[in-house]
Amino acid sequence: MTPTPLPRGRHRLSRDEVAAIQRSRILRGMTEVMTERGYADTVVADIIKRAGVSRETFYQRFSSKQECFIAALDAATDHLAATLRQTAAGAGTPAERLDRMIGTYLEVLAADPPNTRLFLIETYAAGPEAMRRRLASQQRYVDGLAEIAGAGTQEQRFACEALVATLVTQVTARFITDRVETLGELREPMVALAQRLLPRK
Incomplete structure (x- = not known):
């Protein structure tokens, strides 16, 4: 924007x-x-x-470059989280909502490469506070996924964490290797992985 x-x-x-x-x-x-x-x-x-x-x-x-960075990080992750909440709140089966959530995540990141790079890559260089905020944001995505999937056990919760970590790693790899245009290709395999890992409804 x-x-x-x-x-x-x-x-x-x-x-x-x-x-x-x-x-x-x-x-x-x-x-x-x-x-x-x-x-x-x-x-x-x-x-x-x-x-x-x-x-x-x-x-x-x-007060500093780092404070500016953290403010930008918070703004980017808050925007993404709000968009995902709206997407996940729609009607449909858990499988359909998971598909929309993963698809929206990929679409938002692909649409704004500068903010995505800030969130996924530059936080590693911006210090411990930036990393803590990134991890807290990532945990919000885990919470949303667990709610949709009905993950009630510790094992199911871990599956949600593993799924989000895998998605973030795959997206990061495409940014590092300048393959942002291929992000959409992750949707189908990530949805299939979610259906295998998460509890059946």
């Missing part, structure tokens, strides 16, 4: 609206730069140049 630009000259936006637009531009600028350079080689100067904001504006919103 392209951030909303600030209008030129005088405008009627409130201070909060301006701050929200600036924040959005900074977060998007950071994800785009990190797609090209990676977390370690990205500096604040790169982010503010891409975002089209001043250094002062950046530090009004974030």
Whole structure:
């Protein structure tokens, strides 16, 4: 999603609206730069140049590159989680809902490669707090899968965790090897794996 630009000259936006637009531009600028350079080689100067904001504006919103990264990570994972919840809440059998959930997950990631790379790859370089947040987000997907599948035992819960871990690993591999366009190919085999691993309804 392209951030909303600030209008030129005088405008009627409130201070909060301006701050929200600036924040959005900074977060998007950071994800785009990190797609090209990676977390370690990205500096604040790169982010503010891409975002089209001043250094002062950046530090009004974030105290550091890492805080900016974590904010972008939270925004990306919250968006994905909300989309998956909406998808999973629809009507249908558990098998149909699992199919929709896995399909939606792949579609959302394929549609926004910069945020997907941030979530799947750059968290490894961004420090322990970023990794904790990624793992917590991944656990939300496990919770949703377990609810749909009716996973009531420890063994069934572990199957959900293994399924999500496998899906994340497969998606990450395609991003690392520049095969984002093949993400859709994972849907059928992952749904088949889910049906084998999870309890029958």
